Amino acid sequence: MPRTLPDSRPQRTLAASHFVNAVGSGLFLTAGVLYFTQAVRLPAASVGLGLGIAGLLSLAVGIAVGHLADRHGARGVSVATLALQALATAAFVLVDGFWPFVLAVSTATGAKAAGLAARAPLIRHHGGDRPQEFRAYLRAVTNVGISLGALLAGWAVQVGTLGAYQVLVAGNACAFAASAAVLLLLPPTAPAPVTRGPRRLALRDRPYLALTALDGVMAIQFKVLTVAIPLWLVGSTSAPHWLVSGTMLTNTVLVVGLQVRASRGIDSPRAAGGAYRRAGAAFLVSCALVSLSAGTPVAVAVVLLLTAVVVHTVGELWHAAGGFEVSYALAPPHATGQYLGVFGLGAGLAEALGPGLLIALCIGGGRLGWFAVGALFAVTGLLTPLAVRRAEADRRSPSGESAPSPYDRPRQPGTGRQRVP
Structure with missing residues (x-):
């Protein structure tokens, strides 16, 4: 690292x-x-x-x-x-x-x-x-x-x-x-000060909820390597079964070595939206390469699958970095836990529903199913920058100044300084 x-x-x-x-x-x-x-x-x-x-x-x-x-x-x-x-x-x-x-x-x-x-x-x-x-x-x-x-x-x-x-x-x-x-x-952290307004602020933040839903769809990609590719490799290709471990090892090494570096250039919500867009395109290419591995000689299948995993991992790095940025940057500091809890709903749904969806499309649907899944990721990547712009606009007043509520940090009584949680 x-x-x-x-x-x-x-x-x-x-x-x-x-x-x-x-x-x-x-x-x-x-x-x-x-x-x-x-x-x-x-x-x-x-x-x-x-x-x-x-x-x-x-x-x-x-x-x-x-x-x-x-x-x-x-x-x-x-x-x-x-x-x-x-x-x-x-x-x-x-x-x-x-x-x-x-x-x-x-x-x-x-x-x-x-x-x-x-x-x-x-x-x-x-x-x-x-x-x-x-x-x-x-x-x-x-x-x-x-x-x-x-x-x-x-x-x-x-x-x-x-x-x-x-x-x-x-x-x-x-x-x-x-x-x-x-x-x-x-060291213990001080509780965030109580603020005026609705208690469940994150559940009322529609732009943030839209980003949560889009991230949930994109998070299905995490199950591609652990569910769809192993079943496809064993049942539909001539690749040796030990390659299942090889694909996971390849993914892990790349994530360990490159995740920090991939996140450094994604330093604003707008940049995060672009990362989602690139991730969706990478997942589309990866799904296409996996679908082409069926019915090919062993060597060709191995090359296609390993290449697909590398491309998929690049998309995973962009997706993870984009998610880190939008989830933290668009969450008010005094409600970080609440907002990140809401943002986790998308990944939770992907965890619960993703395996069944991937098995139905990629394994049941064959090559066309893989292209359908890739297209789903690509469209999600295209929609996310629009949702990011909507969320940023929602956090500003018509004059362009930051709205004082509900997103600003609470202020200490009698001072103009912000109280940092």
Whole structure:
């Protein structure tokens, strides 16, 4: 990475907490479904249904917890969400049927969504002049942690016994608890001052909601590499099956090495809108290359798929950087948690509905389905700059001056200075 360690101690603490958290996430992402199907012996369809229920239930959690983080201090709320995630994950070893599974996984998923919203004010508070760039750095750190977790999970998958999987679950829970403990080293952040106006300001911000919806559509791209390409590679191409791991490794290395650099030039909402547009075009090209890999010789299929993954990852870098910029730059500082909780709704819907949509179009629809998905991303990329301009215009008065409410920072009584949360 361009910078091995952040500049300040709070940033290093946040990075360490994210890294430990990501190791736990990598353990579950790699072997969580296998634990419930192979060790607990739940039917795969039941596991898929339970995960979908958990994803939908967690959508509204981020908004409420983000508001709590703004009003009662982000550090304490973040630690509480991580502690709850650790307890819910540890409860996986007690799951012996469908409804206990739904209860445990819904609690863990809801705590994860809540934690993402609660940490947003911490990133803004400790991220320096450009918290968006620090968020990009944290994404690179997260990918390193997830990769390490995936390697550790490989041992449990290879052994395949109930005991091995239970060790994996215990390690997952310990990682979340350790992440909470590291976060306690941060200095406490003061709650944002109470402001006049509606409590659920973000839900009334229609331009921001439009950007949330567009980002949610674009966020389906994250499932292309983990759902659509593996199924397509195995079922429709002559490429060797080990290339599934190769595609993920290629993506991870590029994200770790380039995410910070990709974010540096995206320093305004307008620039972020352009990044979305470029990302949509990249995803269209990538989807076209994947569709062409069917029915080709092994060498050609390998080259097409790896090239598609590289192009897709470039689009992913632009999409992530654009999302960091618009979500933070267009959120008022005194309501960062609430706004970032709302912005997470789009990604939450993509998480819940994206796999089914991609399977129906890309796997069920074949080559035409891949072009349809690519076109969906491209159109979304074209619409996002328009939504960004609308959001910026909504934050200004007709004279061009910034409107005093509801987006300005609250002012201290009796002074002309702004009170910085």
